[in-house]
Amino acid sequence: MTDTINHQVLLVEKPAGKLGPEHFKLIDGPMPAPKDGEALLRVRYISLDAANRAWMHGATYRSAVEANSVMAGGGIAEVVSSHSDALKPGDIVFGDTGWQNYAAVPVKHLTKMPRMEPLTHLLSIYGIAGLTAYFGLLDVGKPKQGETVVVSAAAGSVGSIVGQIAKLKGCRVVGIAGGADKCQWLTSELGFDAAVDYKDGAVFKALKAAAPDGIDVYFDNVGGDILEAVLPQMNLNGRIACCGAISQYDGAPSATGPRGVPGLIVVKRLTMQGFIVMDYMKQRDQALSDLQSWVSSGKIKVLEDVINGIENTPQALIGLLAGENRGKRMVKV
Template sequence: MTNRQIIVQDIPKGALSQDHFALQSVDMPRPEKGEVVLRTLLMSIDAANRSWMQGATYREAVEAGDVMATYAISEVVQSQSSRFKPGDIVASESRWAEYVAWPAHKCQKMPPVPRLENLLSVFGIAGKTAFHGLVQVGRPIAGETIVVSAAAGSVGGYVGQIGKAFGCRVVGIAGGSEKCDWVVNHLGFDACVDYRAAGLFKALRDACPAGIDVYFDNVGGAVLETTLAVMNERGRIVCCGAISQYDDAAPTGPRNLPGLVVVKRLRMEGFIVMDFAKEDAKAVRALQSWVEDGKLKVEEDIVHGLENAPLALIGLLAGDNKGKRMVRVGANPKGVA
C-alpha cells in the first residue's frame, strides 16, 4: 500500500500555480515511539499556506521539496502512544498527504460535533480566529461600526455575524457585486462594498456615515490604506492577514502609516489564533450558542480529492470561495457524520 502526498516543487516568486506542486506516491509511514499514524480526513486551506512559502513566520518556512504543510482533522489508524487509540478523531498540524506519522503530543482529540467539517469551520480555526480577533483585539461595543475585508471568506463571514450578535453595524468589503449581495442578503451584513469597483473611499464613507470604529483586516495593501482614512479617533484595527500581498513579488503596504495612526490615535494590533488558546473553550461555547439561536450561519466550501489541493489554494487566493475552504481527502470512519 502506498501513500500519496503533495510536495512544493518550486518556491513561487510571484503568483502561485499548479506547476509549483507535484503529486508523489511514497511508502506508508510507520509510527515511532510516541507517534501516531493519521489518516487525513479534512485539510484546512488558508491564505497562510501561501505566506509560509515566503519565509519563516510564526512557524518555519515551507521550502522546495517539502510536503506542503496544513492543519487537518484526521483519524488515528496506528498508535505508539498511550494518548490515543485507533479510531480517535484528532486535530493537528499536518501535511498534504493521505497518511502522516505525527508526534502524539502535538495532536488534540476532538469532541463529537454535528459534522466533522464544523471542526475546521465554525468551531475550528475559522470561527475561533473570528471570535478571538474581534472580541479580544477589536473589543467591539454595541452601536459601533465594524468593517471587515474578505467578508465572504472563511473568517470574515463569521466576524460580521459575530459583530451583529454584539449589536454593531457591520459593513463588509468583498470582490464583485454577486459576493457583496450574498454577504448582505445571506449573511446579514448591513452593507457590503465592492473593492473591485471604482471609488472605494467614497463607497466606504457612504456605507459608514458615522465612521469606522473597528476594522478587521484580512487583505492589507490598498484596502487597508483606504480604510484607515475612514477610521474614527481611537479606532481599532485588527490585523489578521494580508491576502492581497501573498502572490506579489514586491508587496506594498499602506502609505499613510504612521501618520493616520498618530493623528487619529488608532490602535493597530496583529494576532494569530493560537495566542488565545486558553480562551478557546469560551469561544466555542459562544459560537455554539449563536449557531443554535440561528445568529450564525455555517458556510463551508469543500473541495474533494487530495490532488485538487493546489487548485483549492490557488482559487482561495483569487477569492473564488464562499465560507471556509477545505479539502476532503478521506471518507469519515463508519458512524461519524
C-alpha cells in the same frame, strides 16, 4: 486501513510570482512509521488558508515550507494507531498533517477534537477560522454596541464569521468583498448592513457611503490598498485587528499602501494590533461554548466550500487566493 497508498502533494518549487499548478506534484509516497510519542493519522479533511501561501515566502509563526517537501497544512484526521497513551485508534484530531493521506505526527502537537457531524465544522466554525474570528474581533477589536465594524475578505472563512459575530453584538457591519454577487450575498444571506465591492475600484468613496459615521473597528485580512482606504475613515480611539495580509502573499507585493500610517495612528489615537489565534488556546473552551450556542440558535450561519480529492488541493488553494470561495474552503481527502 483499507488503502495503504499514501498520496502526497509536494511543493516542488517555491514560486517567484503567482502560485500555479506547476509548483506542485502528486506522488505516491511511503507509508509513515510512527515513532514513540507519535500517532499514525488518516487525514480526512485538509484546511486551505491564505497562510499556506505565506509559508512559502519564509518562516512566519511556523517554519517555512521548503521545495521538494510535502506541502504543509492543517487537517482533521482519524487516529489509526498511537504510540502514546494520550490517544487511541478512532480518535479525531486536528494537527499539521500536511497534504497527504497519512501522516505520523507527535501526539503533543495534536489537538483532540470531539467526534461530530459534520466533521467539516471542526475546520470551519469550531476550528481555526471560527476561533480566529472570535478572538480577533472580541479580544483585539473590542466592539461595543452601536459601533461600526468593517471587515475585509468578508466572504471568506474568517471574515464571514467576524461580520456575523459583530451583528449579534449590536454593531453596524460593513463587509468588503470582491464582486457584486458576493456583496449581495453578504447583505441578503448573512445580515451585513452594507457591502463594498473592491473590484469597482472606488473603495474609499464606497466605504464613506457605507459607513457615514466613520469606522470604530476594522478587521483586516488583506492589508495593502484596502487598509490605506480604511485608515483615514477610522474614528478616534478606533481599533484595527490585523489578521492577515493576503494582498502581499501571492505574486509581487504591493508597492503602495498603506501610506501615512504613523501620522493617522497618532492623530486618531488608533490601536493597531496583530494576533495569532494560537495565543488564545487557553480560552478556547469559552469561545467554542459561545460559537456552539450561536450556531444552534441560528444566529450564525456556517458556510463551507468542500472540494473532493487530494489531487485537487493545489488548484483549490490557487482558487482561494483568487477569491473563488465563500466561507471555509477545505479538501475532502
